[in-house]
Each structure stands twice: as C-alpha cells, then as structure tokens.
Amino acid sequence: MIIQGKYQFQPELPFIPGGECAGVVEEVGAAVTRWKVGDEVIHSGGSGSFCEEIVVNELAVLPKPPALSFEAAAGITITYLTSYHALVQRANIQPGETLLVLGAAGGVGSTAVELGKALGATVIAAASSDDKLALCTELGADHVINYSNESLKDRVKELTGGAGVDVVYDPVGGDFSEPAVRSMGWNGRYLVIGFASGPIPSIPLNLTLLKGCSIVGVFWGRFTMEEPELHLANIDTLWQWFEEGKIKPVITDLFPIEEYEGAYAAMMERRAKGKVILTF
Structure with missing residues (x-):
C-alpha cells in the first residue's frame, strides 16, 4: 500500500x-x-x-x-510482533476463547492463526481460496471458512453454536468487516489491523451496542x-x-x-x- x-x-x-x-x-x-x-x-x-x-x-x-x-x-x-501485540495487549485473548482471523493465509493473518493457537484459543481461519485454507490448517486452525463461496456470518454461527466469536482479527477491511462484526459474541473484541482489500469499511455502530462489543485499533508502530x-x-x-x-x-x-x-x-x-x- x-x-x-x-x-x-x-x-x-x-x-x-x-x-x-x-x-x-x-x-x-x-x-x-x-x-x-x-x-x-x-x-x-x-x-x-x-x-x-x-x-x-x-x-x-x-x-x-x-x-x-x-x-x-x-x-x-512486523507480522509476528503486530499479531502478538494485537492478541495479547489489545484483545487480552484468553485460553478457550474463539478467534476469527480474516485474510488468514496472508503475512499478518497467518501469524495470528499460529499465535492464537499458541495462546490457547480456538481459531477459525477465513480466506479466499481452498489452497490458502490448506495452509491455515497446517498452521493449526481448528476450522476454516472460504469466504469466496460461503457466508462468513452463517458459517461462524454454525461453528460457534450461535454464540459468536470472542475476537475478530481483521487485516482485510472492505466488504468483510461488517459480516465479521455481526459474527461476534457478547463482549467481543474486533481488532482493526489494516485494510488490505483497499476500502476502509463503515461499521453501523448500533452493532457494538447490541453486542456489547469493542472495536479496537492496533497500531504496532506507534505502540x-x-x-x-x-x-x-x-x-x-x-x-x-x-x-x-x-x-x-x-x-x-x-x-x-x-x-x-x-x-x-x-x-x-x-x-x-x-x-x-x-x-x-
């Protein structure tokens, strides 16, 4: 960029x-x-x-x-230190919580999958192709979603039994951000990592009210x-x-x-x- x-x-x-x-x-x-x-x-x-x-x-x-x-x-x-700071200091992720990673086969996304598992989370990896998701599985992802041909929100609901995820790690932005917020559970934390897709998303703030969730910025360089x-x-x-x-x-x-x-x-x-x- x-x-x-x-x-x-x-x-x-x-x-x-x-x-x-x-x-x-x-x-x-x-x-x-x-x-x-x-x-x-x-x-x-x-x-x-x-x-x-x-x-x-x-x-x-x-x-x-x-x-x-x-x-x-x-x-x-940049990749590992960004993801570690995001998951530990910004999201305070806990063992047993569920983490949804968008762009999960990319540079930062793949490290979030790996670190999420190392920190004891259940990891749902979302990416744009089965080839990329195969890599996510190798990295330890518990579940995978191909958001090119699957509904992100519906698959997360299915995988979490309707509870939603605790943490969303989003380096992608664009059209995937709002469905990811809608996939969050109560007291969830949505990590804004970047906007690899290009467009900066607009999120309806009523979703944060209804879900009691937080939108958390991650700027590793300034940190x-x-x-x-x-x-x-x-x-x-x-x-x-x-x-x-x-x-x-x-x-x-x-x-x-x-x-x-x-x-x-x-x-x-x-x-x-x-x-x-x-x-x-």
Whole structure:
C-alpha cells in the first residue's frame, strides 16, 4: 500500500521500498555499543530494506533468532510482533476463547492463526481460496471458512453454536468487516489491523451496542514508541518461542531482487501465502 500511495503514512519521494530485512553487520559507527561487525541481525523500519546494504540506527536493530534462516528472519518483525501485540495487549485473548482471523493465509493473518493457537484459543481461519485454507490448517486452525463461496456470518454461527466469536482479527477491511462484526459474541473484541482489500469499511455502530462489543485499533508502530518496555518484553517472548519451535515463520515465495515485479504481482493478485521475501 505504501508503493501504491494508499498507506496512512507516506515517505517522501523518491524512496526505497521494503519494511524489514535480515543480514550481517558490516560496519558500525564510532558511537555504536550494541552491535559489532559480523553480528546476525534483523531490522524493521518504514522503508528502505529493498537494497543490498542499509544504514540504520542501532536502536532499530534486533538480534536474529539463531534458529531461523535469514530468509525466514527477514519477515518476522512486523507480522509476528503486530499479531502478538494485537492478541495479547489489545484483545487480552484468553485460553478457550474463539478467534476469527480474516485474510488468514496472508503475512499478518497467518501469524495470528499460529499465535492464537499458541495462546490457547480456538481459531477459525477465513480466506479466499481452498489452497490458502490448506495452509491455515497446517498452521493449526481448528476450522476454516472460504469466504469466496460461503457466508462468513452463517458459517461462524454454525461453528460457534450461535454464540459468536470472542475476537475478530481483521487485516482485510472492505466488504468483510461488517459480516465479521455481526459474527461476534457478547463482549467481543474486533481488532482493526489494516485494510488490505483497499476500502476502509463503515461499521453501523448500533452493532457494538447490541453486542456489547469493542472495536479496537492496533497500531504496532506507534505502540513500540509509546510503550517501549512492553514492546521489548514481547520480543523476548516471541524470540523464545522461535527458539523452542513453538512458532515457525511461513515463507512460501522467495524472489531474487531482479524479479521484484513478480513478488509485487503475487501480492497484488492475492496469490501470496505467508510472507513474500526478496533475496540478494
């Protein structure tokens, strides 16, 4: 969406795309104390990662989990940390609750499925094709819904015995948002993650009154600045889970940088599952 000029924050032109990367430290500034040449690290920023070398602030760098390859590590910061913050701090999801994930085979959606299971929830994964839903099943989803040919609201009602879901994780927006809100149970929490489909939805607020539910915004980038200590605690938890094998990044598409147009097309045509990674 940044490349299209549709994201809520836009870098000044010209700019280098790419929100995160993994690699090896080649040089450090004279005042740098946290890192040394040869360290394996990952970086997350608003842009600038689609290049062979990048200069960043030492505070914007994290250690690469040793258990992960560079390809896997290049795509973990934004997706996993967004989903963990959403589910734990924003939704306060509890073991035994039911979580509905829209866009469940995408970059953030797939991590929400995986983390939802790790946190003890019953996970309903919704996506646009059976192929994508097969991936969700591999990630541990308890139930799947193909919203290209099934009614989201009716299937959720069937799967929950009419009770509705406790938490909705929505990175899609558009036409799927209102049916998702209608699928919520009493005291439910609807997580606004993003608008991958393009249109920003309009939700009838009487639904929140009738269901006693909450619409909760999730802005991971600002959270890291407003609550840095809690952000670092989240990193510690997730990095431990990576080491334990409790969670594992899904990388379904690797493209050499020379084929970046193919990577972009895979996302725009909704063919991508998990993270799409460029290699150098």
